[in-house]
Amino acid sequence: MKDCLLKALLAGALLASGLLFAAPAAGAPRELRGRVTAEGRGVAGVRVTDGHRFVETDRRGCYRLPAAEGAEFVYLTLPDGYEIPAREGAATLYRRIDPEQPAHYDFTLRRSAKDMTRHRLLLVADPQVYFEQELDSVRRAAADMRRTAADGMETFGVACGDIIGDITRKPLLFEPVRDALAESGTPFFYVFGNHDMDVDARSNDYSKESFKERFGPTYYSFDRGRIHYVVLDDVFFLARGYLYTGYLEERQLRWLEEDLAAVPHGRTVVVCFHIPTWSRAARQGEWGKEEANKVLNNRRALYKLLEPYRAHILSAHEHYNENYRPVEHVFEHVHAPLSTLFWQTPWSMDGIPAGYAVYEADGDKLTWYWKAVDYDRGRQFSAYAVGADRRKPEAVTVNVWNYDPAWKVRWYENGEPRGEMTQYTGYDASIADYVALHSQEFKYKYIGADRTEHLFMAVPSSPEADVRVEVEDRFGNRYLWSEKEGYTSCPAAENPND
Known part of the structure; x- marks a missing residue:
């Protein structure tokens, strides 16, 4: 702090002597200054941004940043090896710029005793709380x-947008949701979603104020171990009723371009935002059926920026689980909501139990699984015996919650292997039957089950046959079911043939 103060005093003396020009002309950028410290010592090389450009702290931890016009925050890219600064469970890497106060913003970090080469991300999609009882x-x-x-x-956690359900209801429930998630004991980063918009704003620029007051900037980055994480805001408010679209403004793209310039090529980069980049229609080549509020419309620009990296996109919004590669270097994960069908059912519309995704990093590598609330980690699918699924009464059917094409879904009849089960598109039995029985009790009459592609079926030779299902994920973990034994699992490390 003393070194930074000396610099400021020296600059003041030079101004007084006339060796430096006086105050900047009207319209010139305001300079932000400060110091990043840990245990009282300056931290060098920390990237500091105002949401437009970056600077790095010097060897004493000091930074000087000309603030762009309209800049609202000054904030850090949190470096690896430091604890996540948090207030009431929410990450706080930022300071709000106050134009009426001196432009000096210090940050204090704390070194972590943990090795972050191995770490874990808990991804919560669409908490979307409407009422206090939820x-x-x-x-x-x-x-x-x-x-x-x-x-x-x-x-650490990421709440991937739609923190609340209805921003017109008062009091707003941002803080209660934050406090509830804080009971996990895990600091959470927050993503902006369409349900978090101020719908009475005159333009997109002003539609994020309620969110920013509580969670700070809507785009930022941080490092854990060897992985670089980025949070973006891809919800663009059209200021006509509740209309919005999936879009990344040029300001964010330029910021991301500069953010990634400091990340070595070949590294793993994880990008989190609310609206997915891709769609089922796109995967089927039915481009005209894509809905502008369900996809990131300028996705190609994002894919281009991510070309030098092994990239994962973590998104939400669609209220189902899907995993796919829209382009070769990007793996996108769309997540089912914690809120299921707006808290009216135990499952989301594709039959996945209420839960969250778990991503575990080891160096540059990521593994992942779905963690259903109150279920064992070894439970990764739902199985229905012959006659249990009224849409396929002659078949054993399976819903593989976090399926992607690298998974294998096999079946055995009376101990004999029968090969892969047949994948099909249809309705999960649990959610479809629940909706049929209880929809009249729902607060929202327009919601219901939807078709999903992660279903599988097999027709045994006899309804009395002993059928066993074996599901293997892309990491070699095996999950088993039979009507007699129920659900069991065999982690990859315990598989005798590996």
């Missing part, structure tokens, strides 16, 4: 997350 379910999920993180591995 917070009990969020707390229940938070308790489950606390158990998941109990092994001591470095763990």
Whole structure:
């Protein structure tokens, strides 16, 4: 701090002597200054941004940043090896710029005793809380997350947008949702979603104020271990009723371009935002059926920026689970909502139980699985015996919650292997039957089950046959089911043939 103060005093003396020009002309950028410290010592090389451009702290931890016109925050790219600064469970890497106060913003970090080469991300999609009584379910999920993180591995969370359900209801529930997730004991980063918009704003620029007041900037980055994480805001408000579209403004793209310039090529980069880049229609080549509010419309620009990296996109919004590669270097994960069908059912519209995704990093490598609340980690699919699924009464049917094409879904009849089960598109039995029985009790009459592609079926030679299902994920973990034994699992490390 003393070195930074000396610099300021020297600059003042030079101004007084006339060796430097006086105050900048009207319209010139305001300079932001400050110091980043840990345990009282300056931290060098920390990237500081105003959401437009970056500078790095010098060897004493000092930075000087000309603020762009309209800049609202000054904030850090949190370096690896430091604890996540948090307030009431929400990450706080930022300071809000106050034009009426001196432009000096310091940041204090704390070194972590943990090795972050191995770490864990808990991804919560669409909490979307409408009413206070729904917070009990969020707390229940938070308790489950606390158990998941109990092994001591470095763990953080990302709430991937739609924190609340209805921004016109008062009081706003941002803080109660934040407090409920904080019961996980895990610091959370927050993503802006379309349900978080101020719908009475006159333009997109002003539609994020309620969110920013509580969670800071809507795009930022941080490092954990060897992985670079980026949060973006791809919800663009059209200021006509509730209309919005999936779009990244040029300001964000330029910021991201400069952010990634500091990341070595070949590294793993994880990008989180609310609206997915891709769609089922796109995968089927039916481009005219894509809906502008369900996809990132300028996705090609993002894919281009991510070309030098092994990239993963974590998104939400669609209320189902899907995993795919829209382009070769990008793996996109769309996540089912914690809120299921707006808290009216135990499952989301594709039959996935309420839960969250778990991503575990080891160096540059990521593995992942779906963690259903109150289920064992070894439960990764739902199976229905012959006659249990009224849409396929002659078949054993399976819903593989987090399926991607690298998974294998095999079946055995009376101990004999029968090969791969047949994939099909249809309705999960649990959610479809529940909706049929209870939809009249729902607060929202327009919701219901939807078709999904991660279903599988097999028709045994006899309804009395002993059928066993074996599901293997892309990492070699095996998950088993039979009507007699129920669900069991065999982690990859325990597979005798590996």
